[in-house]
């Protein structure tokens with residue numbers, strides 16, 4: 541899968557792409573991150589990409605010309621959806637990550653300063669937000685999304701089961717995980733996990749997953765695919781289903 545990233549700060553991506561799963565995904569040829577510097581598209585003799593907002597107000601706004609040209613360059617490479625990363629967009633989630641992971645190529649436009657000239661919205665496909673807060677630029681949001689999507693691409697994780705069991709995969713939060721030692725500061729690993737009884741462990745994990753989701757994110761349960769046994773368990777815990 542190819543990610544095209546339109547940014548004023550391509551160097552910001554260096555460290556994130558040089559470690560762990562993203563590094564290995566690049567080495568294995570599973571993903572390619574094509575960093576495109578928006579400044580290269582500026583027709584201004586000083587390579588300016590921002591200007592003062594009409595009507596006054598603080599900060600600078602990214603000018604339409606370099607952004608339109610950069611987006612049109614990406615579009616000339618193929619049928620590539622261009623997502624603007626901005627706080628007014630649909631909030632990113634695992635379902636969107638799964639959909640994106642099935643695409644061959646996708647582009648992200650990272651804003652900066654006070655954001656982009658409103659007319660640029662006519663050139664993008666959709667705006668995606670990382671959450672209800674303001675970032676300095678879209679770069680960190682693009683990195684987060686690239687990371688979440690890459691994990692879902694076949695052959696990227698050495699244990700593909702991880703992506704299936706992780707939180708949000710089925711609109712349930714993941715069950716609790718433990719590792720060595722068995723005892724730590726008076727806290728003991730649940731006995732069932734030491735039993736070697738895989739069927740009972742699977743049952744315990746499923747119930748814990750339901751319990752944690754009920755406690756921390758009951759909103760997710762409405763979208764989760766639940767068995768009759770799950771529903772019975774949740775009813776016993778007082779959930780109206």
Ligand SMILES: C[S@@+](CC[C@H](N)C(=O)[O-])C[C@H]1O[C@@H](n2cnc3c(N)ncnc32)[C@H](O)[C@@H]1O
Pocket residue numbers: 625626627628649650651652653654655656668669670671672673674675676677678679681
């Ligand atoms: C400082 S923000 C501009 C915020 C803008 N003035 C507003 O109030 O909506 C600069 C850039 O950061 C990015 N950004 C900020 N918050 C974001 C979020 N929650 N998700 C994704 N990108 C975000 C956008 O690309 C935006 O153009």
